[in-house]
Amino acid sequence: MSEKSAGYLDMELLRFTTAGSVDDGKSTLIGRLLYDSKAIFEDQMEAIEISSKKRGDEEVDLALLTDGLRAEREQGITIDVAYRYFATPKRKFIIADTPGHIQYTRNMVTGASTANAALILVDARNGVIEQTLRHSYIANLLQIPHIIVCINKMDLVDYSQETYDRIKSDYQKTIVDKLNIKDVRFIPISAKLGDNVVDASTKMDWYSGTPLLDLLENIKIVDDRNHGDSRLPVQYVIRPQLDEFHDYRGYAGRVASGVFHPGDKVRILPSGIETSIEAIDSFTGEQEVAFTPQSVTLRLSDNIDISRGDMIVDANNVPNVSQEFEAMLCWMNERAMMPRGKYTIKHTTNETRCMIRDVKFKVNVDTLDEVTDDKVVGLNDIACVSFKAAKPLFFDSYKKNRLTGSFILIDEGTNETVAAGMIL
C-alpha cells in the first residue's frame, strides 16, 4: 500500500459541533470546510448547483450541501441535528450540525454531548449577542473541552482588525470570565469567501494564528479523556454455551474512563465485592490493556454474580454510590416536567425509576441568572434539580467524567427521551 493510503490508518477522530444564530453563516461554513477539504463529490456539487439555479441564486449556495430534509430546503432552515463527515490526512472529522434558533436548544445539547470541540459563530457586524452567550453556556455546561469562536463575515466589515479585537475582548469579558471557560480560541473568517477556513486569508495580515482547519487538525484531544478513574459499566454478560467455553463468563462493556490491566484489583458495584482482572479478551485474543473509549470483555478471577448495569471499578478509587443526587437538567420535551413526577432514568448501562424532588433553580440562559421563583421546567429550560432514585446509582460528577456523570430521563407513558442530565 502506498504511503498516502497507509497514512489513513493513523488518523485520529475529532467530533465537533457548530452553533450560531440563524444568519451567522453556519451552514456556509460547514459547506466551505467540506468543499475546500475536497469532501464534496461532483454529483453532490451538481445537485446543489441545480438547486441554487432553481431558487434563482446567482452563486452556488454552499449552505445547500448541508440542508438535508425537504422541509428544510423549502423553509431554508435546519431543523434537526445532522451529521457530516470529512477527513484530512491527519484526522477524520464528525460534525454535529445543530440549528441555531431559540426553540432548538435541545438539538444543540444533543450535538454537544459527544463533541471534542465547539465552533461558535459570531457575525462580525453584530458582535456578541444574546444567542452567543446561550450557545457558549450550553457548550460549557456540556463540558466541551475546546471552544473556537469564529468571527464570521469579516469581508463585510472590511477585514477590520479593530472589529475583531472589539468582539474578542467583548467575548472575553461577557462570556469567558463569567463561565470560566478553560480553552477558548478566536479566528476571523469569511465562510462565504473562504478566508481562514481551510486556507490562510491574504486579506488579514494582522492575524497571526492558523486557519480553522489547521486548528481542528492539531488541537490535542487525547488528554481530554479521563484516564484516571477506571470505570467499566457492564453492558452485556457473555456466556458462550459451547463445550469448549464451558465455564466462560465475560463482562462486556465500553471503558467509560481510566485504564484496566490484567491483575488489577477491582471492585464490583453495587455488591462491593473485590476481585481482580483475570484477562481482557478481544476477538483476536487477549489484550494487555483496556482504556477509554475501547469496547472490551473482562474476565474476573472470582465467580461473582454480575449483571448488566453493574459497574467494575478500581478497587481503590470508587465513584459515588447513592440514591440521591443533584443535576443540571436540560428539558427536551413539549410536555413540561411534572413536579415530584416519576421518570425512568438511564445512567451508564443502568436503568431504574427516579422521582423529581425539587427544582433548586432555573437558569435564565440570556443572563445566566439563577431563577428561584419559577419552578416550571418546560421545553429547552435548563434547571438544577434534585432526584431520588429507586436504587443506588454509581456516578461521578459530570465535570470529572462525562460518561459516568450523565443520564437521560424517559417518560414512562410515551417512552420519549424527555431530559438530559449532568450530575453535579
Added chain:
Amino acid sequence: MKEYNINHLRELEAESIFVIREVAAQFENPVMLFSGGKDSIIMFHLARKAFAPAKVPFPMMHIDTGHNFAETIEFRDMLMEKTGTRIIVRYVQDSIDQGKVAEETGFNASRNKLQTVTLLDGIEDLKVDCAMGGGRRDEEKARAKERFFSHRDEFGQWDPKNQRPELWNLFNGKKHIGEHFRVFPISNWTEMDVWQYIYLENIEIPNLYFSHEREVFQRNGTLLAKSDCIPMRPGEKTEKRIVRFRTIGDATCTGAVESEAHSLEEIIEEVAATRTTERGTRADDRRSEAAMEDRKKEGYF
C-alpha cells in the same frame, strides 16, 4: 506517561460494538439485515467481535429481491455456513405472488421500492422488535439526520421531525407493542472508513467489488450489468468492459464503474481519488431530489 490513544477506525469499531451490544441487551427479538454488500459484511464482522467467543446471539435477515448477482448469494451462503450463523431469507417474489405489491413495469422497473413491504411483513410476522441495518450517514442527505436508534411507529414509518434526542452513549430503545426500532451501528462510518477497515481486518468480500471483465450496457449515464432481470431497450448494446461495483444492491439499479482496482489497496486509492459519491451509481436515488427521504418515511432500510 503512555498515551492511551486509538486511531479513528478503532474508535468507530468500539462505538459500533457498543451499539450492537446495546441491541442484544435492550431487545428481545432483534435481527441484523444482511444483503451481502460490504456494509452488512462489516456490520456482521463487528457483531462477531462484540460477542466473541460466543456466537452472535441474533439471526441475520436478507430481503431478497430475486434480482441478485449470483456472486452475492454464493458469498452469503458461504459466510453464514463458515461462521455457523442463522439467516432468515424473505423474498420480494412472495410479496408479489401474494398480491401485496405490484411489480413495476417498463425498462426502468426495479424491485428496490417493493423491498420495503417484504421487510415490514417480515418484521411483523416474526415479531422482530429491532432490525439493525448497515446504513451510513454519509451516504445521503436524509440519512445524515438518522439516529443510531431510530424509532418506527406501528406502520413502520420514520418521522424525521419527531426523533428522540440521542445523547452521549445513552440509547433509548423503549417502545410500545407493535412498534419497532431500526438501529444503525455503522452510522458514523464513511465509505473510506469501511474500505480501510476491510483492509485493516482482512475481511473477505464478494469478488464483484474487485475489477473484472463483465458484459455491461449504458443507460442514463450508468453502466448496468447484463442480466436476465433487466430488459434491454431497442438500441442498447452490451459490451465487455473491465469494471467493478462500488455498492452491491439490486442488480437492476446498481451501476458498475470502470476500474482496474484488483486489490484492496488499489480500491482504497481509487476511493480516495474518486469525485462522485457511491450512491451516484445508484439509479434509485437519482429518481428525485428527495427520493431517499420519501422511501425512508415509508419504512425503507
